[in-house]
Amino acid sequence: MQILVDADACPVVVKDMLYRAAQRAEVNVTLVANQFLRTPPSRFIKSVQVPSGFDAADNRIVEMATEGDLVITADIPLAAAALDKGAQVLDPRGTWFSRENIQERLTMREVMDQLRASGIDTGGPAPFSPQDGKTFAGQLDRFLARHVRKPGSEA
Numbered sequence: 001m002q003i004l005v006d007a008d009a010c011p012v013v014v015k016d017m018l019y020r021a022a023q024r025a026e027v028n029v030t031l032v033a034n035q036f037l038r039t040p041p042s043r044f045i046k047s048v049q050v051p052s053g054f055d056a057a058d059n060r061i062v063e064m065a066t067e068g069d070l071v072i073t074a075d076i077p078l079a080a081a082a083l084d085k086g087a088q089v090l091d092p093r094g095t096w097f098s099r100e101n102i103q104e105r106l107t108m109r110e111v112m113d114q115l116r117a118s119g120i121d122t123g124g125p126a127p128f129s130p131q132d133g134k135t136f137a138g139q140l141d142r143f144l145a146r147h148v149r150k151p152g153s154e155a
Contacts (some may be wrong), residue, residue, distance in 0.1 A: 001147055004061050004087075007031035007047070008075035012050045014092045018072070019045055019136055026149045030064065032057045070143060074125075076102070076109045090143070093128070094135030 005018060015031065022029040022044040029045050031037050034057055037047040048064075050056040058078040065071055067086030073079055079089040079097040089097040097105065115122050 001032060001068050001070070002028040002064075002066075003070045003072065004064055004082075005029065005031045006035040006057060006061060006071070006075055006078060007037055008035070008057055009074065010072065011092055011133075012085060013128070013133050014072070014136055017133070019142060023142055025144045027144065027148050032061050032064075034117055068147070070147075076105050080106060088143070090136070092136055093132040094137075094139045096139070 003018060003022070005015070007015065018029050018031075019040050019042070021027070026044060031039065031045075031047040032050060033047065034050055034052050036049055039045045039047050049062060049085070050060045055078075058073075058075060058081070061071060061073070061078060062081045065085045065087045067083075069085075069087040071079070071082040071087045072092060073089065074091045074093070076097075079091070080102045082089050083097060083099060083102055088154075091097065091142060095129050104111060106139045111121050
């Protein structure tokens with residue numbers, strides 16, 4: 001099991017939580033972005049820089065994802081593709097994407113895109129809040145407790 005992060009738009013506070021979790025749980029965390037990312041020195045943390053281009057990072061994450069991995073993204077089409085690969089998907093605000101809710105989210109995204117294309121200001125997501133960070137941290141901790149066995153622990 002590995003954690004793959006759609007890092008271009010991922011809040012710094014979430015990346016910091018993932019760095020600490022990688023060390024604590026001894027799980028590999030890979031950040032994928034269109035730009036160079038500085039990461040702490042760790043055998044559990046790495047970054048992958050992809051060429052600039054539409055969905056280049058998303059496509060790389062989907063290529064790397066396998067069943068049982070955790071993907072961190074707010075990108076709904078990427079979440080759908082990762083779910084299709086058998087990964088679990090958590091957004092940086094701590095909300096899970098699932099087979100049960102992904103179609104509704106894809107449909108809502110399409111509706112919002114159509115509204116914006118017709119000139120309607122739909123606003124945007126609310127700023128990332130401290131509560132979002134707490135929710136993400138709680139969901140990440142619960143996931144790791146269920147899915148990661150540290151070396152030497154009993155099965």
